[in-house]
Amino acid sequence: MVANPSLVLNKIDDITFETYEAPEIVEPTDVIVEVKKTGICGSDIHYYAHGKIGNFILTKPMVLGHESAGVVSQVGKGVKHLKVGDRVAIEPGIPSRLSDAYKSGHYNLCPHMCFAATPNSTEGEPNPPGTLCKYFKSPEDFLVKLPEHVSLELGAMVEPLSVGVHASKLGKVTFGDNVAVFGAGPVGLLAAATAKTFGAARVIVIDIFDNKLQMAKDIGAATHTFNSKTGGDYKDLIAAFDGVEPNVILECTGAEPCIAMGVQIAAPGGRFVQVGNAGAAVKFPITEFATKELTLFGSFRYGYGDYQTAVNIFDANYKNGKDKAPIDFEQLITHRFKFDDAIKAYDLVRAGSGAVKCLIDGPL
Structure with missing residues (x-):
């Protein structure tokens, strides 16, 4: 047996290190990373604090982790585009190849999605394995090779960047757009960076913490920022945005006041992308939404091509070296831990101690 050290969430407040048997090549297109x-x-x-997200409820132990990168260690005989030693980003959600969602090109909406570190409600079936382990098995077509300019640390950030990519694609962000991003957490910051990369002329990031807003500017993701707690109402926000009403809203908080303000500041005919999830139903300013003829898009994870686009963004950003990179993505990595300290890492992030993106090394 090849040992596979793993970090396991057993139940609320209970994380342990366990050793399982490493996955093996079964299908010709399987790859071990x-x-x-x-x-x-x-x-x-x-999941650590509450044991559930919506209808996804933890009822049995689950290996944690789904934002990962690694090195190919084995390939199936049918693998054509990867070889042992290649560095790859792991896309963690595998749809059913038989679903209508997959066949129609919307595989992120597959009702039978097997997503790493997401509880499986099927009786008697184990949870999909997470990526916080030594060896992880994936189909070849859900791995993206990392170019030389893209480090393994950046490779682990491809997953959250892909969320921003998907949102910007849905909102059709392009050159000259004026984009407002609500929320300066990791997803909001990466969504703002994506919008900037896609050619937005102005990007304003809205949050209630000045240190997060400062980071949005420091990394080069935002041209403007606004503190919605101390800065005033939606008219003040527009004034802070050079008097411009944004034509694209990327709402990354799920908070009712932010959703309402997003509708208030949106330019007539604008596009509103809801990225953040709310804990419950929210009130929505439907009359103003309708009279402005806004278009609303729901955004869920990422779809076809988004992972490759995210890798391409990192590659283009760093092709001339770190010192000349337009956006300092690496500044988002505020904490790094060895695998043996992974529980400490989870406790630090859970405590809300200022971590933006915390990375954990793989087992030695």
């Missing part, structure tokens, strides 16, 4: 870097996501913390 030795995981090297894994980011902690807010969803991981939610």
Whole structure:
């Protein structure tokens, strides 16, 4: 047996190190990846603290982690585009190849999605394995090779960046757009960076914490910022945005006041992308939404091509070296931990101690 050290969430407030048997090649297109870097996501913390997110309820132990990059250690005989030693970003959600969602090109909406570190409600079936382990198995077509300019640490950030990519694609962000991003957490910051990369002329990031807003400017993701707690109402926000009403809203908080303000500041005919999830139903300013003829898009994870686009963004950003990078994505990595200290990493992020993106090394 090849040992596979793993970090396991057993139940609320209970994380342990366990050793399982490493996965093996079964299908010709299977690839075994030795995981090297894994980011902690807010969803991981939610399961740790509450044991559920919406209808996804933890009822049995689950290996944590879904934001990962690593090095290919084995390939099936049918693998054509990867070889042992290649560095890859791992896309953690595998749809049913038989679903209508997959066949129609919207595989992120597949009702039978097997998503890493997401509880499986099927009786008697184990949870999909997470990526916080030494060895992880994936189909070849859900791995993206990392170019030389993209480190394994950045590779672990491809997953949250892909959320921003998907949102900007849905909102059709392009050159000259004026974009407002609500929320300066990791997803909001990466959504703002994506909008900037897609050619937005102005990007304003809205949050209630000045240090997060400062980071949005420091990394080069925002041209403007606004503190919605101390800065005033929606008219003050527009004034802070050079008097411009944004034509694209990327709402990354799920908070009712932010959703309402997003509708208030949106330019007539604008596009509103809802990225953040709310804990319950929210009131929505439907009359103003209708009279402005806004278009609303729901955004869920990422779809076809989004992972590759995210890798391409990192590659283009760093092609001339770190010193000349337009956006300092690496500044978002505020904490790094060895695998043996992974529980400490989860506790730090859960405590809300200022971590933006926390990365954990793979097991040695």
